[in-house]
Amino acid sequence: MTTPPMVAFVGQQSQAARDVNTASLCRIGQETVQDIVLRTMEIFQLLRNMQLPNGVTYHPSTHQDRLGKLQEHLRMLSVLFRKLRLVYDKCNENCTGLDPVPPEQLIPYVEDDGSSRHNERSASQARPATEERREILEVNKKLKQKNQQLKQIMDQLRNLIWEINSMLAVRS
Secondary structure, three states: OOOOHHHHHHHHHHHHHHOOOHHHHHHHHHHHHHHHHHHHHHHHHHHHHOOOOOOOOOOHHHHHHHHHHHHHHHHHHHHHHHHHHHHHHHHHHHHOOOOOOOHHHHOOOOOOOOHHHHHHHHHHHHHHHHHHHHHHHHHHHHHHHHHHHHHHHHHHHHHHHHHHHHHHHHHO
16 A cells, blocks of 8 residues: 555655754745745736636637646645645744844944943044935935926927927918
8 A cells, every 4th residue: 555645745854854954944945935936926827828717718728738737736836835834843843942032142242341432433423424414415405406407498398399389380
């Protein structure tokens, strides 16, 4: 008696999951999610190309072929979701004993002994920031002036074209 393909797949997957670490499982999970997205896009592509359900099919063999492809993609999508669930469960199982560490503690930080140097540094950093802000405001002001000039030129050109068209219409 042979085992069904899905049971064999689950057994192989769980055996393989025991042999890899959590980082590898995360990579496998990421690849599985990418496969799921790809299959989903292919399903939508197939659905877009299929005939509407109004009973009229021009090529029955093409319709059956697309329907078969769609069913295959849906079956594969369900297999990928099961695989993703297995990877997720295994990652959670591997991480249950770990204490959650706040991300702030993972970032190395060097403290200065002199707090006066820190104040001087922040004041010196504030000056360039205000100067940069002032420069940005000046550039924005100049940009608005140029935009206004361009708007005036476009209005003048529009009026000129209107007058030329009017003259041509009166002439003919």
